[in-house]
Amino acid sequence: MHKTIGQINERIREGSARVVTAEEMPGIVAELGEEGALKEVDVVTTGTFGAMCSSGAFLNFGHAEPPIRMERIWLNNVEAYGGLAAVDTYIGATQQSDTLQAEYGGAHVIEDLVAGKSVELRASSHGTDCYPRRTITTELLLENLNQAIMCNPRNAYQRYNAATNTTDRALHTYMGTLLPGSGNVTYSGAGVLNPLSNDPKLRLIGSGVPIFLCGAPGMVIGEGTQHSPAGGFGTLMVTGDMKQMSQEYLRAATMTGYGVTLYVGLGVPLPVLDLDVVRATAVRDEDISVDILDYGVPSRSRPTVRTATYAELRSGSVEINGEEIRTSPLSSFRRARKVALELKQWVESGKMPLALPARAIDPIKQNKPMHQSKKGPRVLDIMDRSVITIGETEEIRTAAKKLLKGETNHLPVVNEKGILVGIVTTFDVSKAVANPGKAHLVRDIMKTKVITAAPDESVDIAIQKLEQNNISALPVIDSDHRVIALLTAIHLGKLLGGRWLK
Amino acid sequence: MKLLVTFSRGKGRKPIIAQVVRDTGVLINVERANIDSSEGEALIDVPDEQCQLVRDSMSGLGAKVRILEHGIIYNESECVDCGACISICPREVFCFDADWKLQYADEKCILCGKCIDACPHRALNLPL
Numbered sequence: 001m002h003k004t005i006g007q008i009n010e011r012i013r014e015g016s017a018r019v020v021t022a023e024e025m026p027g028i029v030a031e032l033g034e035e036g037a038l039k040e041v042d043v044v045t046t047g048t049f050g051a052m053c054s055s056g057a058f059l060n061f062g063h064a065e066p067p068i069r070m071e072r073i074w075l076n077n078v079e080a081y082g083g084l085a086a087v088d089t090y091i092g093a094t095q096q097s098d099t100l101q102a103e104y105g106g107a108h109v110i111e112d113l114v115a116g117k118s119v120e121l122r123a124s125s126h127g128t129d130c131y132p133r134r135t136i137t138t139e140l141l142l143e144n145l146n147q148a149i150m151c152n153p154r155n156a157y158q159r160y161n162a163a164t165n166t167t168d169r170a171l172h173t174y175m176g177t178l179l180p181g182s183g184n185v186t187y188s189g190a191g192v193l194n195p196l197s198n199d200p201k202l203r204l205i206g207s208g209v210p211i212f213l214c215g216a217p218g219m220v221i222g223e224g225t226q227h228s229p230a231g232g233f234g235t236l237m238v239t240g241d242m243k244q245m246s247q248e249y250l251r252a253a254t255m256t257g258y259g260v261t262l263y264v265g266l267g268v269p270l271p272v273l274d275l276d277v278v279r280a281t282a283v284r285d286e287d288i289s290v291d292i293l294d295y296g297v298p299s300r301s302r303p304t305v306r307t308a309t310y311a312e313l314r315s316g317s318v319e320i321n322g323e324e325i326r327t328s329p330l331s332s333f334r335r336a337r338k339v340a341l342e343l344k345q346w347v348e349s350g351k352m353p354l355a356l357p358a359r360a361i362d363p364i365k366q367n368k369p370m371h372q373s374k375k376g377p378r379v380l381d382i383m384d385r386s387v388i389t390i391g392e393t394e395e396i397r398t399a400a401k402k403l404l405k406g407e408t409n410h411l412p413v414v415n416e417k418g419i420l421v422g423i424v425t426t427f428d429v430s431k432a433v434a435n436p437g438k439a440h441l442v443r444d445i446m447k448t449k450v451i452t453a454a455p456d457e458s459v460d461i462a463i464q465k466l467e468q469n470n471i472s473a474l475p476v477i478d479s480d481h482r483v484i485a486l487l488t489a490i491h492l493g494k495l496l497g498g499r500w501l502k
Numbered sequence: 503m504k505l506l507v508t509f510s511r512g513k514g515r516k517p518i519i520a521q522v523v524r525d526t527g528v529l530i531n532v533e534r535a536n537i538d539s540s541e542g543e544a545l546i547d548v549p550d551e552q553c554q555l556v557r558d559s560m561s562g563l564g565a566k567v568r569i570l571e572h573g574i575i576y577n578e579s580e581c582v583d584c585g586a587c588i589s590i591c592p593r594e595v596f597c598f599d600a601d602w603k604l605q606y607a608d609e610k611c612i613l614c615g616k617c618i619d620a621c622p623h624r625a626l627n628l629p630l
Contacts, residue, residue, distance in 0.1 A: 176586045177620040184589035253622035328589035332582045334602040
């Protein structure tokens with residue numbers, strides 16, 4: 001047996017369609033069987049509500065008198081794109097305010113407009129014969145705009161990696177606050193209710209398919225950017241009319257230490273055409289697993305600590321190395337449910353007729369990393385190979401002499417095998433000389449917790465280490481922990497005006 | 503009952519909390535403390551019926567004592583029930599109910615402030 005989209009829309013018009021949420025579907029399939037569920041259910045509604053950074057809106061202001069060709073544009077001091085001819089702009093959610101930085105951004109401008117608040121437009125131009133005006137400042141309400149069309153390049157991730165942090169320092173990421181020593185796990189996504197997880201083969205979700213977007217009827221444009229369904233990370237590009245949106249399903253947010261983002265409520269109604277749709281929409285939290293990645297590693301490829309299903313993550317804790325670690329979602333399951341329920345009402349009441357994709361989205365595509373024609377500077381490009389070290393059993397006086405002779409402020413300390421065991425600075429030696437006590441040997445005054453760099457490490461990572469630890473030099477070590485060079489703030493000066501910053 | 507004790511360490515560096523424990527016999531639970539060379543602030547928990555005794559004793563030793571009636575201020579209209587606060591709270595003040603609505607146990611809060619920055623929606627604030 002199968003149903004056509006026409007039959008399902010006919011039942012919706014008659015008011016006899018059975019619409020359920022994706023959360024209810026697994027239970028129905030378990031009770032009635034797949035055939036029974038196909039007969040019983042006509043539409044499954046999905047929903048998700050979470051941080052979707054890659055969001056924004058096209059705004060049209062109409063012409064001023066005299067007219068202006070706006071080239072640089074700010075909305076409440078948040079810069080918007082000025083390359084769209086005279087009176088259009090695109091405001092991106094993550095763009096930060098020039099004055100309030102991360103506490104206010106494009107997402108807040110969008111939320112303020114939707115909430116009915118007035119927003120200040122400020123723009124400048126070089127002035128042309130056809131557009132003589134050079135500046136404009138005006139207060140605008142959403143109703144004053146001709147169009148306010150939300151257009152989000154990358155929304156509704158099929159699932160998202162969970163995060164933890166094995167370092168000894170708290171991290172502030174787009175995955176929220178990550179406590180040191182794997183102190184917590186954060187995750188995002190609606191699991192059982194997620195649109196793409198209920199249609200992983202992309203048979204039903206594609207260009208032109210009607211959706212719920214922030215409380216307004218919207219539409220799928222096509223595949224989202226970074227779309228990578230081969231690995232289970234499909235995304236959607238979506239659009240909707242901001243004038244019909246509600247603050248209930250659209251919220252600006254700030255991830256401390258990361259920046260501004262927009263919480264978006266999005267749902268897709270799925271027509272139950274055949275058994276394949278029944279099986280796909282019977283998916284449960286237990287069936288969807290994600291990797292818990294170590295965000296302590298500042299690289300594109302972060303190591304996986306373990307995998308966990310949404311059911312495990314949602315239980316409140318997961319086990320890592322024999323310890324129960326508490327979990328926090330960053331997306332709201334309660335609001336995802338509200339999206340799916342409101343969408344259910346829309347379909348039942350005939351407000352949103354269903355449609356199949358006008359054009360399908362690639363279900364097997366694999367996303368590629370950035371092609372980098374030039375490698376950025378690495379530590380080995382600027383490090384000082386003529387590093388002077390000192391043995392741990394040498395006298396402090398020897399260290400003082402070496403510091404003077406070597407014109408350096410840092411001496412890596414090595415043991416008899418040449419392996420790095422500590423570091424002493426001019427400060428440590430001066431302190432020992434000024435307050436003579438029991439300390440005679442270098443090992444008595446050295447710091448044993450040494451932050452190091454690897455030769456093939458990116459300079460950006462090394463700079464991050466210097467900043468975070470408030471230090472000015474890093475011993476560079478090989479894989480056997482032997483000191484091969486020193487990287488100091490002075491060497492970073494080589495980058496300025498050098499070949500790397502062209 | 504939670505008491506916020508602030509003291510200056512200028513005169514004699516008196517071990518105020520230890521002194522009060524010895525004088526009153528009340529077992530004081532120090533929930534958090536921030537003490538440096540010149541001043542200190544400690545949040546302590548004492549049984550309700552012995553609160554007055556501890557307050558008087560601390561005040562007598564020159565500390566300022568304030569009863570903390572409320573934990574963090576929770577603004578429900580800004581909250582979207584995401585739960586980012588749950589795992590970073592050292593006292594498990596936050597949890598979900600059966601409908602995934604955020605629940606807030608005011609009495610467990612020690613005002614450490616960790617949740618304030620962790621809330622993406624700025625729904626949690628320190629009381630004035």
